[in-house]
Amino acid sequence: MTRALALQLAMGIVLAMLLAILVLLPRLRRAERLQARIAASRGVVEVRRPESAPLPQRIARRIGQAVMASGIVKGETLAELQRTVVAAGFRGQRAVAVFIGAKVLLMVALPFVMLPLSAGMGPMGRNLLVAGGAVAGLVLPDMALRRMREAHARQVERGLADALDLMVICAEAGLPLEAAVDRVASEMAEANRAVAAEFANVGTELRILSDRRQALQNMGERTGLESLRRLGGTLAQTLQYGTPLSQALRTLAGELRHETLMRFEARAARLPALLTLPTIAFILPCIFFIVGGPAVLRVLDIAARP
Template sequence: MEIALLFAAAFTVFCISALVMAPVLLRPDAEARRIQFVVATERPDRRHITQKERLEEGVLMLSRGLRERLGISLSAGLQKRLTLAGIRTASAPDIFFAAQCLLPLLGAFLASFIDGNTWFWIFALGVVGYASPNVWLTETIRRRRERIRRSLPDTIDLLVICVDAGLGMDQALLRVSKELAMSHGDMQDELMRVQLEQQAGRPRMEAWQHLAERVKLTEITAFVSMLNQTERFGTPIVRALSRFSADLRLKRKQHAEEAAAKTKIKIIFPLVFCIFPCLFIVLLAPAVLSIASSLNSAAK
């Protein structure tokens, strides 16, 4: 009994001594304290997750699970179309699939409240809900291509200035992409991707060719072909870029003149179907009413 008490007392003294000496023995050295001071922050370790983020994550998990159970794989065409629209997040295909699943259900649910031809409206709104994501994606791709087309002359002018100032093509590309960040975000995104591909070890012309394949614009394809010929035959890049920029602006002016000339024909239909009937009513209605009144009085 006495041995047990002595052992317990010794163990207690050892624990107390260890607790007292632990801060001294386990104290980090000067280098570790300096690193802790550098990385120290007053922000909480865990970020607060909002209810919206939780809902989005739940919808994505449900969409991903449904797609895997049905055995539907992500098509390369959808990935390519999302890339053309400038959407490159990893969750974009799942969000698109969730929209294609939920919007028809939402349309059918709203159509169930319509009195008369309920099944027709359920089918119609379901089809509209299913086709809406594809229509939205197609329109997004078209608008992005149009923004890139409009930003191309300014981009080439900046390239001419940078190359004429003595920068190489790669340095000029990096400088121009920084300058376009505020005004032409889509073009800046594509140029930065070309720069990243070159930094990853891809040849320059192959990276530019990938740009032409991604955007699929006639102007971009012609620009890449011009760069390829310039590099192959040793033509001065400044002269080629200046001439190409002048041709682009000329085509832009011709396109604007063509659109202005088409308005003369397009305005005929609103005039005939909207404005002329109103003019006829305003001009002929008093005469018609006067003739009708005269005929009524004559008949009496």
């Protein structure tokens, strides 16, 4: 009876979510049509591209947009999600919608996946397993996004010194700041896509925002890296005080390379401590066996004689 009640409750939740999505989707379509009419009235021609995203991603995006339109996710939470998604290397509201939709889909789908696994369990174990599946569906996207954010930050930090060297070359060649940033973004696209994306975003903000120093300061706020904050502050100071751009960038590039070398030296200094346990576990027993084995065999031979 408890299992049937749990199944009915889960089906009721799924049906309620589907009905909410069906109610909210027309509102989203009307909002999209209204935005298209506003853009057309301003003379902006929108080029519609065919949907190239996979079907699960499109479904998750639609569900996420419906949840965002319903007002369930508050403004502060949505802003925090936007910052986290941007720090992971994704841009735009679609990425936030896909993330929210993935959480909802996993929260609903994982309990149904767990139900066949609870065939031989009691009511308490079955309910705990279903609840654990729902909690895992909520937590797994956060863990995956955190891993992607850390990987994106490591990739940006790895290629930042090379990007600064390119900026030094562009500045010495006489290019202004916006052109130098765009050039670095295009040249780094093959070597380091994360750095290229960050510099491309900075170039776009430099052209759009009225305060160029704010665009440079946003560089470090997106990823949370101290090196990008220093780069943004250095470039903002060159714009404010008129200091030579190439000299400031060369100094900063040297500091970043020195810090990278210091990190490598710190990791190399940790190797003896990390190798102690494998040495004790694998090498010392072999040495004891080789050194003490003949003596043990000799003692056993002497003890076996009459």
